[in-house]
Amino acid sequence: MSLATREDDPLGEGAALVATLCYMCSSECGLLVSEKAGKVRIKGNPAHPVNRGKICPKIKSALSLLYSPSRILSPKKRVGARGEGKFIDISWQQAFRDIATKLEAVREQYCSEALTMLFGEKPDHDVAYWFAFLYGTPNILDHNSLCDTSKRLAYKSVFGEGQERPLPDLQRPAWTNLGYREKHDCRLLILVGENPAEAIRYFWFWQGICEAKRQGMTLVVVDPYQTKTAKLADLWLPIRPGTDVCLLLYLLKNVVDSGAYDREFVDVHVSDFTNMQHELSVPVLDAGLTRYSLEWVAHMTGLEQQYLQRLSALVCTENPLLISVGKNGVAHQYSGFCTTRLAAIITALSGSLDVPGGLLLRDPPRYKSLSNSSDLLRAGQADKHKDYSGRFPLASHGVVSTIPSEILDGVTIMEGPCKGHQYQTKALIVTHGNPLLTAPDSAQWRKAMTARSGDGYQLSLLVVNDSVLHDTALYADYLLPMRHFLERQGVTEQESAIPLTGLRQMAVTPPATTRSPLEIYQGLAQAFDSSDGFAPLLALTGDDDWCDRTLGKAGETAELRMQGGVQARPIRYRKFTTQGFATPTTKVELYPHGAKTLAEQAYYRNEASCYAQASSKARFRLITGRVLGHVHSLTPLLDGASASPYVWLNNVDAQAKGIKTGDLVKLDVEGKASLIARAKVSLVLRQGVVRALYGWGSALSSTPHNYNINELIDSRHLHPISGNAVFGAVWVTINKLI
Ligand code: SF4
Structure with a gap:
């Protein structure tokens, strides 16, 4: 096979077009793919409402992954030490037999919950849940706790079950229950730590923002860095990282005090409104200032009073309004949960919930993901989940960051009928994930994967199931060649304001030596001495069968x-007028989970004292952002398309430190780790902040000064209820390397 070019475009040779979906990010854009004589060409599907024919540069790396020299094309077994990356090819039969034998031994010697299965990317792999549950482990988790668990949990706590991801009504044209709508209705959009112009997620979102803005919508961006999105904003507020929660408390107070809320909605659909009014009206001193006042919010956020007043006036007059908080910018702060909760509450009180141009509640899902099949677990096993009955009972989809400590020190069940039960993670299966690079504290992951126990490793089995070699794969005992997303099938409920069910079709002929997710888990199940326990999985007759079940x-x-x-x-x-809210009160919850205050102490960090302490120690707040090319474990393969990553600092800070653009600088986290990178001096980054990129730093990369920012992140920094990694609460010193 070779990469098609425009000159030898197979589309011009009558090749059939297959409509499928991209999965280089969770936008899942519609694609048209053709394959002829081993040549593959991809273009955007003009009929797909998510992208309407557009595709982003990242999709190019889908082809480079397909033809990558690092592509795993046969099952492999480790022959060197973990991390050396020395493997020999083995047959599928041997791979299945070896892995099944080791999994049987783990279950016999320890317990079935000693197996943890982790996904970086989940689509099309849901059958793995059946394998896990039928094997007997409840510990199967995805990457959400490295992404936006705090945000999802916050929306769910306010709007109820099934509402983890309400979406902005900025997708036009659209058929609605009010008829066909072409024009945008939103009047005010506040993006808090979100950068849709660069961190491409939903084409429809960014296109909608641009169109709505042309039609009169005001755009406000709250971000310590003037991103491409912020450059287009009517108002850019370079806030102190982590203090967005104070800004939203101030706005909420003004909405309530000025009566700029939808009284009819509040009377019928909101619980505890009078309690909230009372809380906001009681004067409390914080840092010597009255909490929620203009002076207080200016002090906490570092923003000028005149701009805060302007924003408040907009929020109290423009309607419908949307406040969209960034998955990474905000959810990765300690106060991310509270911030999202407040954004949801202001949106609802202003009458902007589930109306044209407002925040859309999600329709009930059309299908049942196979991941919701924990009834396949033996009785009592669900209570041994390392997180739900462990340290993070409200975690959504499990916690990734604690896996190293669960390998090294073990799990203690802290709630439920199995309280006090202890076990250690002894086997780990990673599917299309690269936690060594994408999870906090890379050194801790390396330690957990290589810690010795007698003649072997403490983690007795590590299997990586992926299409290309990456940092985590170098440590695997067995590598299983997974199909590329263009070579497999799956169904999905898309992240789109227009409710969409999509089918990822097999658009490219897979190499004969690779297998589909269903074939892999069925093959593994059959290799057990007794495969009877896997009967429901083995009864699936093929990809259409499991997609039909979904x-x-x-x-x-x-x-x-x-x-x-x-x-x-x-x-x-x-x-909500017909189905209500799936909350305990069937209304919008202002004080969920027994919270006594809007910014509950347990979930909220008062950053003012952190900033005061940091300034006395000349520390900078580290913020990280996605790069265009980053997509979990695939990043190393995109190196060639991107320049060496920088770390940014403000020009005044740079001058004080004698740092110029291009200088090598050292970033240190006290007592933890350090890294070296090239500096870029910025006029549009808030003072006191260092900005770095996330997702780089592969040991396989040849890019110079290609730092892995997660070497600096402490895996103990987790949100106390969601277990979301708090990547945003890191303080560093930065100095020029002499
Ligand atoms: S935005 Fe995401 S889904 Fe769409 S083409 Fe780019 S990588 Fe693929």
Whole structure:
């Protein structure tokens, strides 16, 4: 196979086009893919509502991954020490037999919950949940706790079950229950730590923002760095990182005090409103200032009073409004949960919930993901989940950052009928994930993977299931060649304001030596001495069968294929009038989980004292952001397309430290770690902040000064209830390398 160019475009040679979905990020854009004589060409699908024919530069790396020299094309077994990356090719039969034998030994010698399965990317792999549950472990988790668990949990706590990701109504044109809508309705959009112009996530979101702005919407960006999105904003507020929660408390107080809320909505659909009014009206001193006052918020956020007043006036007059908080910018702060909660509350009180141009509640999902099959677990096993009954009972989809400590020190169950039960993680299966690079504290991961126990390793089995070699894969005992996303099938409920069910079709012929997720888990199940326990998994007859089960009806997958791989449904507004909210009170919850205050102490960090302490020790707040090319474990392969990453610092700070653009600088976290990178002096970054990029630093990379920022992140910095990694609470010193 070779990479097609425009000159030998197979589309011009009558090659069939297959409509499928991208999975280089979770936008899942519609693609049209052709393959002829071993040549593959990809273009955007103009009929797909998510991207309407557009694709981003990242998709180019989908082809480079397909043809990568690092592509894993046969099962491999480690022959050197972990981390050396020395492997020999083995047959599938041997790989399945070896792994099954070791998993049986783990279950016999320890317990079935000693197996943890981790996904970096989950789509199309849901059958792995059946394997895990039928083996007997509840410990199967995805990457959410490295991403936006705090944000999702916050929305769920305010709007109820099924509302982890309400979406902005900025997708046009769209069919709705109020008819066909072409024009945008949103009047004010506040992006808090979100940068959709660069950190491409939803094409429709950024396109919608640009169109709505042309139609009169005001755009406000709250971010310590003037991102590309902030450059287009009507108002840019370079806030102190981590203090967004104070800004939103101030705005909420003004909305309530000025009566700029929807009284009818509040009377019928909001619980505890009078308690909240009372809380906001009681004067409390904080840092010597009255909490929620203009002086207080200016002191906490470092923003000028005139701009705060301007923003407050906008929030109290413009409607519908949207406050969208960044998955990484905000959810990665200690106060990310509270910040999102407040954004949800202000949106709801202003009457902007589930209305045209407001925040859309999600429709009930069309299908049941196989991951919701924990009833397949033996009775009592669910209570041994390392997180849900462990340290993070409200964690969503499990906590990744604690895996190294669970390998080294073990798990203690802290709640439920198994309280006091202890075990150690002895086997780990990683599917399309690279935690060594993407999780906090890379050194701790290396330590956990290489810690010795007698003649062997403390973690007795590490399997990596992926399409390319990466840092974590270098430590694997067995590598299983997974199919590239263009070579496999799956169904998905897309992250789109227009409700969409999509089909990822097999668009490219897979190498014969690779296997689909279903084939891998069925092959593994069959290799157990007794495979009876895996009967439901082994009964699946093929990819269409498990997709049909997900969609809930035999023949649905074929039907979806006939419809071009995407089914769109109209947007339905004001769903809460008929279905209410799936919260304990059936209303919008202002004080969920027994919270006594809007910014509950347990979930909220008063950053003012941190900033005061940092300034006395000449420390900088470290912020990180995504790079265009980053997509979990695939990053190393994108190196060639990107320049060496920098760390940014403000020009005044740089001058004080004698640092110029291009200088080598050393970043230190006291008593933890350090790294070296090239500096870039910035006029548009807040003083006292260092900005770095996330997702670089592979040991396989040849890019110079290609730092891995996660070497500096402490894995103990986790949100106390969600277990979300708090990547944003790091203080560093920065000095020129002499
Ligand atoms: S935005 Fe994401 S899903 Fe869309 S083409 Fe780019 S990488 Fe693929």
